[in-house]
Amino acid sequence: MDRRQFLGSSSAATLAALLPAAARAAVAGTRDAEINAVYNQIVAARIQRSPEFATSLGFDKGPNAALKHKLSDTSPAAKARNLADTKAAIAKIEAFAPDSLSEGARLDREVVLYSLRGATVPQDRFQIDSVGRPFPIFQQGGAYFSTPDFLNTSHTIVTQDDAEAYLDRLDAFAGTLDQDTADQKEAAGRGLVAPGFCLELTLAQMAKLRAPAPAANTLTESIVRRTRDKGIPGDWEGRAATIVAQKVYPALDRQIALIRDLHAKGRTSAGLWDVPRGQEIYAAALAQATTTDFTPDQVHRMGLAQVAEISASLDTLLNQQGMGSGSVGERLTALNARPDQLYADTPAGRAALLASLNQGVNEVAALLPKAFLNPNKAPLEIRAVPVEIQDGASNGYYSRAALDGSRPAIYWINLKSVADWPKYSLPALTFHEGLPGHHLQISTAQAAEGPLIRKMGFFGAYTEGWALYAEQLADELGAYHGPLERAGYLQSFLFRAARLVVDTGIHTQKWSREKATDYLVATTGFPRARSQREVERYCTQPGQACSYKLGHIAWTRARANAQKIAGPKFDLKQFHEVIRLGAMPLTMFERLVEERARAMA
Numbered sequence: 001m002d003r004r005q006f007l008g009s010s011s012a013a014t015l016a017a018l019l020p021a022a023a024r025a026a027v028a029g030t031r032d033a034e035i036n037a038v039y040n041q042i043v044a045a046r047i048q049r050s051p052e053f054a055t056s057l058g059f060d061k062g063p064n065a066a067l068k069h070k071l072s073d074t075s076p077a078a079k080a081r082n083l084a085d086t087k088a089a090i091a092k093i094e095a096f097a098p099d100s101l102s103e104g105a106r107l108d109r110e111v112v113l114y115s116l117r118g119a120t121v122p123q124d125r126f127q128i129d130s131v132g133r134p135f136p137i138f139q140q141g142g143a144y145f146s147t148p149d150f151l152n153t154s155h156t157i158v159t160q161d162d163a164e165a166y167l168d169r170l171d172a173f174a175g176t177l178d179q180d181t182a183d184q185k186e187a188a189g190r191g192l193v194a195p196g197f198c199l200e201l202t203l204a205q206m207a208k209l210r211a212p213a214p215a216a217n218t219l220t221e222s223i224v225r226r227t228r229d230k231g232i233p234g235d236w237e238g239r240a241a242t243i244v245a246q247k248v249y250p251a252l253d254r255q256i257a258l259i260r261d262l263h264a265k266g267r268t269s270a271g272l273w274d275v276p277r278g279q280e281i282y283a284a285a286l287a288q289a290t291t292t293d294f295t296p297d298q299v300h301r302m303g304l305a306q307v308a309e310i311s312a313s314l315d316t317l318l319n320q321q322g323m324g325s326g327s328v329g330e331r332l333t334a335l336n337a338r339p340d341q342l343y344a345d346t347p348a349g350r351a352a353l354l355a356s357l358n359q360g361v362n363e364v365a366a367l368l369p370k371a372f373l374n375p376n377k378a379p380l381e382i383r384a385v386p387v388e389i390q391d392g393a394s395n396g397y398y399s400r401a402a403l404d405g406s407r408p409a410i411y412w413i414n415l416k417s418v419a420d421w422p423k424y425s426l427p428a429l430t431f432h433e434g435l436p437g438h439h440l441q442i443s444t445a446q447a448a449e450g451p452l453i454r455k456m457g458f459f460g461a462y463t464e465g466w467a468l469y470a471e472q473l474a475d476e477l478g479a480y481h482g483p484l485e486r487a488g489y490l491q492s493f494l495f496r497a498a499r500l501v502v503d504t505g506i507h508t509q510k511w512s513r514e515k516a517t518d519y520l521v522a523t524t525g526f527p528r529a530r531s532q533r534e535v536e537r538y539c540t541q542p543g544q545a546c547s548y549k550l551g552h553i554a555w556t557r558a559r560a561n562a563q564k565i566a567g568p569k570f571d572l573k574q575f576h577e578v579i580r581l582g583a584m585p586l587t588m589f590e591r592l593v594e595e596r597a598r599a600m601a
Helices: 003-018 032-049 053-057 063-070 076-094 101-127 145-153 158-190 197-210 218-230 236-264 278-290 296-320 328-336 346-367 425-433 440-448 450-454 460-476 483-510 511-525 528-540 544-569 572-581 586-600
Strands: 380-384 396-399 409-413
Touching: 032 053, 032 076, 032 101, 053 063, 063 158, 063 511, 076 346, 076 460, 101 218, 101 278, 101 380, 101 450, 101 528, 101 586, 145 197, 158 218, 158 236, 197 236, 197 528, 218 236, 218 409, 218 528, 236 396, 278 296, 278 380, 278 460, 278 483, 278 544, 278 586, 296 328, 296 483, 296 544, 328 483, 346 380, 346 409, 346 425, 396 425, 396 440, 409 425, 425 440, 425 460, 440 572, 460 483, 460 544, 460 586, 483 511, 483 544, 511 528, 528 544, 544 586, 572 586
Parallel strands: 380 409
Antiparallel strands: 396 409
């Protein structure tokens, strides 16, 4: 079925059949049903444009089954069509007057328009794909990094056709690599190249992907292992290895050659201030990531104030534990190295660490009814980041589940070095990535009623702000065991506050990678290798690191305001019900919480 047939004949019916929960019912006397139909058309078009997105949602089945055999068209012509489609979608939604919609539908319209308008900024203003990821290829960006992981974790293999689809996507991977190479070459002509030290990481990861014999490559091993586990007959190893040898490796070689050339000419600076229009791109990235209009200087000063406040709290706590010598960062560094806080740097030690995370999730799940009405119980897996991407990957992150339930949510932790994860620091990470953090908020929003387009929306400041607020909520629920785990929680807050200082320092105050790393180590006590990985991420994903603490400030301010307005009628469980309405910009969120509090008062 082609795109026009899908949109013209069956998009609404298909989406309705695939959705795990019913869409919000249209209110009589409104145009809710009409605008919901437009949303379905927009989602249907996006699903057709992005087969990977269809797979991530679990929508690559039935009339969309052909999508499982494809990867996205990332050519300049396709990007131009996507931008035109987005602008057309904006016009369709703007045609609905807010007063013609119910209260819930007005919120949906406002959030969707904010998201779609923001999506036009990178190409319209800067001719790039993303202001938050302005370089086509870097240590966490590009098909070389994302596609092998996608094929291994998101592309499910249950049937013979799933395995054939895997091979078709593997074959298409070579073309995607070549398109990335062309995109980066064009961007380099305009001065948009990641810092040289980031390109070093990129080349190292490409080398790991390229090094094995084709039959031993993770791309081949993945399909071999999973077809064997499902009892699917076929020469999967031979066929996959042939594609890797004849198509993927040559395309990867071409990309490696380009990145080597760019690295040889590469800049040594870390921030966007040193690329054309870099300050404009950073301002747009900061606005997108935080959904605020704070200037970089304001964010930098807020970060310094937060660092001072949290450091004072940590100083008091550590003094009470007999740890009073040296700066807060020095004392945390010493705590990191204590033998009683370290897992063994062995497979058994890593297994024990993962087991402790699972235990923590189970323990906090039992506490959730104290603060939530019917908390979502969606399954969550905890996995180590794949070895082949751990050098450039984040320290911890969350992957949402497929909407159709075909793939569970995953909480990833980078175990390149277990020394990065002293025991006292791990509960806060679990409460952030798992429960009551990302997993609870995202799984709740996915299961709630409402248009599918809202379930797809991502607003980092809202989502990361919630996750940081969840670490605080876990403390209120008594989930931390003892003062050292509370120190880990405060250290987590200190880290996010320091990010405000470091991200703005790198991109607007000409901080070097070394200066930024030194500041993180001295301020937070995190190991140098871990801190440097963080800094390297900020260099290539500007603004994103600021979303956490600014989002947390908004969540705590909204809750305090609701308590003030509602007085004795304030109900924490009812306050948390707001997560069922889905992610949204911070300004809309705070306004909505205030409206709900006034209705309660």
